[in-house]
Amino acid sequence: MTSFKTIRASAEKRKGGPSALEKLMPEKPDLKGLAKFGDDRILAEMTKRVFCAGFAWSVIETKWDGFEDAFLHFQPAKLTFQPEDYWEGLLRDRRIVRNGAKIMSVRDNAAFVQEIAKEHGSFGSFLAKWPPSDQVGLLDLLSKRGSRLGGNTGQMLLRFVGWDGFVTSRDVVACLRDAGLDIAEEVKSKGDLAKVQAQFNAWAEETGLSYTYLSRICALSVGENRGE
DSSP states (O other), rough: OHHHHHHHHHHHHHHTHHHHHHHTTTOOOOOOHHHTTTTTHHHHHHHHHHHHHTSOHHHHHHHHHHHHTTGGGGGGHHTOOOOOHHOOOOOOTSSOOOHHHHHHHHHHHHHHHHHHHHHSSHHHHHHHHSOOGGGHHHHHHHHHHHHSOOOOHHHHHHHTTHHHOOOOOOOHHHHHTTOOOOOOSSSOOOHHHHHHHEEEHHHHHHHHOHHHHHHHHHHHHSSOOOOO
16 A cells, blocks of 8 residues: 555645645544534534535525524424424425425434433533544444434534544545555445545554544545645
């Protein structure tokens, strides 16, 4: 496998040097901040990622204030006690995107957030304690215990709440394949995901960088050199 030093050098060359690349990096993962993340905000981000999946993100962002109001500002305890009439009413609520399966995922995920919070104090605390070296295990848990949180949706959820992980975007997968990892062009199987995890674990040990940084640098080292 290619050393990450080589991948970083490629990203620096493509983006205008080390300083220019550094400016493109996301915020560093903040585990203390994540541990203090409110359960309502975790559920809100779950909902946003679920509704954005397969849909124009700009539409969801534009309507987001309506989502907040319609879903009672994502307070898990309130949502889990709402009667069927409330959920049926959301199917006619023009403040949100009226997708029945995704609307019902909010109820299921409210219960999921409550369950995890009861076990660990809060969902944020649970995430903050989960090691980035086992993102595969965390994604599996999100998929099995949550609703519609599998695949890329789970990865994007973790990224947007600030958990330290990788995202198997098209460019990241291209970087991994170019580096010599034997995986498909789209990482969907558990076997391929395990290979990706092992490689990021190796690069984390090699560089001491966060998984979020490794993923971002990897993505910027290949593909179309788009303006950031």
